[in-house]
Structure formats: C-alpha cells, structure tokens
Amino acid sequence: MDRIPILKLGGALIVSIQVDMHDRLALALEEDLTAMIARTGARGVLIEISALEIVDSFIGRMLVSIAAVSRVLDAETVVAGMRPAVAITLVELGLELTGIKTALNVERGMALIQVRLSEEDDGHGSDRDRHED
C-alpha cells in the first residue's frame, strides 16, 4: 500500500497530499505522522492540500484528529493551500476545523510555524535544550 511521504524540515514536518485521499491512506497518514512527531519531536506540522480536489466528512474528520493528536504531542498543525471548493464543502459539512491553523499557501504556512518555533525558542529554550541532551 502506498503511503504519503512526510518530510522533516527543521522543527517542522511537511506533508503534501498529491493523490486522492481514500480512507485507508488517511488512516495510514495519521499513524505515520503521529509516530514521526513522537520520534523527531517536531513542533509544527504543515499539511499541504492544494492538490486535493475532493474531500468527504471522513477526510475532514481525519484532519481534525491529526490536529488533535499533534496538539497532545505539542506540535501545531497548519493546513495550507485549501481550494475554494474544498473549503465550501467542509463548511457545508459542518466541519470548520476549529483549532487548526490555516494558511493560503506553503510559504505562509511555514511562516506561521516559524513564528511558533521562534516563540518556543525564546520562552522554553532551556527546557528544550535539556530535553534534547
């Protein structure tokens, strides 16, 4: 079964969904991502969905649950590049993805994550250093 690749870039993980999501792929992604966050200690997850043309309630719920799991693992999820049609569909489905940050494109999404990363470095820098040692 094919899987969606997860890239690590600094303190962030990047997932670019380029294929039609089906339910098993979504579940596999959630699993892989969770494992990856735990392993790398990433603080931000960027999910890029500009190639995603069709969403259903399951994919919407999957996004919400990925965000929730990431939050538990202290990583922030940013969804970037949603198409207008997808946004309308999600709203009509009643899935407003509360608690997930959104960005127009990857660039802005990365900027959002960078802001959080730099805040973390300022605030809890010593904590994090010790943890990594």
Place this chain on the structure above:
Amino acid sequence: MSTDGAGVLERILTEDEAAILDAWNTALREGASLQGGRIREAELRTQAKAVLGQLRDALASNSLDADGEGFAPLRETLADISRSRAIQGFTPTDTANFVFSLKEPIFEALRRSADVDASTLAAGVWAAGKVLDRLGLHTMEVFLASREEVIGRQGQEIAELSTPVVRLWDGILALPLIGTLDSARTGVVMENLLQAIVDEEAEIAIIDITGVPTVDTLVAQHLLKTVAAARLMGADCIVSGIRPQIAQTMVHLGVELNVVSKATLADAFAVALKRTGRKVVRQQAPAEERR
C-alpha cells in the same frame, strides 16, 4: 356541429376578408393598442393581416381545436407578437385585446352574410368564440412567460451586481454586501470571495454589511459560513457596518457572530492594515497634534 362551425367561419373569412380586416383595424386603432406610439399603425396592420390569413388557413383544416396541429403556425405568430408586446411594455389588457377585438368584426360579418340561417349563425358564433378565446389565452400565457423571463434575468443580474469583491490593499479584500442574504446568494458570495482570496493572495477579508437590511438567525448563519470558509483558506475575516438597530436585534435574537466586528469599514480597514504590519500616517502632522 363543430365541423359545421369551422366551415362557416372559414367561408365567412374567405368571402368577407377585406371588410373584417378593416373593421378589426378600426377596432385596434380605437382601442388602446396604439396608445403612446409604442407600435406603428402599419405594423399593427401587417400583424392583423398575417393573423387573419393564418386563422383562415387553420380553419381550413376543419378543426376548432386551437391547440391542434393546424393552428401551430398561427400560435407561433401570436406568440411572437405577444413576446414583442411584453418587451415593448404593453399592458396585459392591450395584448389580450389584440385577439379579442377580432370577435366583433367576425360576428358582424356572420350577421351580414345573407345565406345564413339561425342555427348556422349560432354555430359560427360558437366556433369563433371558442377559437378566439383559446387564442387569446395563448397570447396571455406567452405574454406572462416573457415577463417572467425578463424578471428572472433581472434577478440574476442583480445577484451578480451585488456581490463584488473589492481589493482595498495588497492582501486586503472588501466584500460590501447589499440586500438580503439567502442561501443562493450566500453561495455566490462565498465562491466569489474564496476565488478572490486565492487570486489576490489575500490575508484579510472585510465583510461590510452596511447594505444588509436585516440580520436574522439565518443571515447570521450564512455570514458565519462565509467567515468559516475564508478561514479554512487561511484568510481572516472582519465584519463591519453593523447598524445600531441590527446590533440590538441580533442581541435580542441571541444571534452571536463569533468574529471580529467593527462599526465601520474604515475601522475594519485600519485593523486590517495594522495586522498586516502597515500604518497610515500623515505626511505632516498639523501643529496642534504634534507632540
């Protein structure tokens, strides 16, 4: 009897065509059809002649069924006339009278006709009444349908005109809403806004509802949907221009808009500029304000 009536009518129309046409034209001229000079007399004459000719042809098929095959060309002509009347702004009465005013000349002609006995006369009158009533109704139907079409087109144009998305600054869009938001319009508004967000790479969209007359729970729900969809695209929304009465109504109804809202478009724009890291300053401050 009906075949008999059609035959009588056809004969009368053939024999007495000129007289009937003259009388009909007089009736049309005296009626309201020419008023206001919306249509020329010559044009009216041409139409009358064409209709009369086709009525005769239709009756030649020995049928009185105005919805039938033989009447198809006549119905077509009447529909054209009726449609042009609707566009020229004629009243429904004028349009219907075009056909109904043919009754009297035909009845007159039947009466004049020498070799007609009472029962044939009755048959002819009945036949003429039946056919012309049906044709009159047909013109009305077409007339109304054309009017509906005009109204529908206008409605569509209004909907298109009233949902513009304006670019205020780099990355700042404004959506001045005018008129009531129903589901259909919300759809159009949402699509326009989201597409504009993509095209302009906007960060902030200001939805100005100064022109929305009332905000009830349904309108508020539609607004919230639009805001949520814009947020999913990565753009923040600010709602502006909520008038005092509307604010009161909303609170009384228990409608909550959980979005940033500002009193005026100017305030919202200022917030938007601030969020995007911009500031409006005077080039030279007036002396009393300089500190």
